[in-house]
Amino acid sequence: MIEQPKNSYNMNSQELEKLKYPIGQHHEHVKYTMEDVASWIADIAQFPQQITSLTENLTAEELNWLHRPDGWTIKQLVHHCADSHMNSFMRFKLALTEDTPKIKPYHEDRWTELPDSTMDDISNSLMIISGLHRRWAVLLNSLSEDQLHRTYYHPEHRTETNLGLTTSMYSWHCKHHLAHIEQALAHKGTF
Structure with missing residues (x-):
């Protein structure tokens, strides 16, 4: 039997995939109900309190813990969410x-390396998230079913995406990065 080479973290690809997507990958809901949308909006509205509770009292050392091998630190995750x-x-x-x-894509991986995304002080990003999500929830809760079908064009993916599906994606995005922070804390940044 030939032994498969292991990565430097002594993890198999399934273990690494689980760390990358702790709640699973986002799956677009081709059909969704207004009840689905209300649930997604609730996730977005609750996110500031959840991320603040997880991170506001962390030390500089803890904020520098990785959420997975070769991943981002907790502070980069917070700044990224903002x-x-x-x-x-x-x-x-x-x-x-x-x-x-036509929207403007951006290189999120490069943004996480900029000086404002590597600061140990996450308080400004938490304030951005708090204020932004309050406004976002107001906007989302005001949308009609017709407005949820309005679209934007993403040139990188070469697709039109409607606002209902985007709401689903950002509900997932909130939970995805909360899970990353939780796993960084559970593993104390070491893998």
Whole structure:
């Protein structure tokens, strides 16, 4: 029997995949109900309190714990959520005020390396998340079923995406990164 080479973390690909996607990958809901949308909006509305509870009292050492091998630190995850959700909020507003606007993709991996994303002080990003999600929840709760079908064009993926499916994606995104922070804390940043 030939032994498969192991990675430097002594984990198999399934274990690494579980660390990368602790709640599983996002699956688009081709059909969804307004009840589904209400549940997704609740996830988005609750996110600031959840991420703040997990992170506000962490030490600088803990904020530098990785969520998985070769992954981001807890502080980078917090800063990333502020960046990502600001971009998504703007995409919602563009889709609601323009006909299928072409959005601007960005290199999230590069953004996490910028000085404002590597600071140990996460308080400003937590404030951004808190204020942004309050406004986002107001906007989302005001949308009609017709408005949820408004779209934007993503040039990187070459697809039109409607706001209902985007709401689903960001509900998942919130839970995805909360799970990353929880696993970083559970593993104390070591794998």
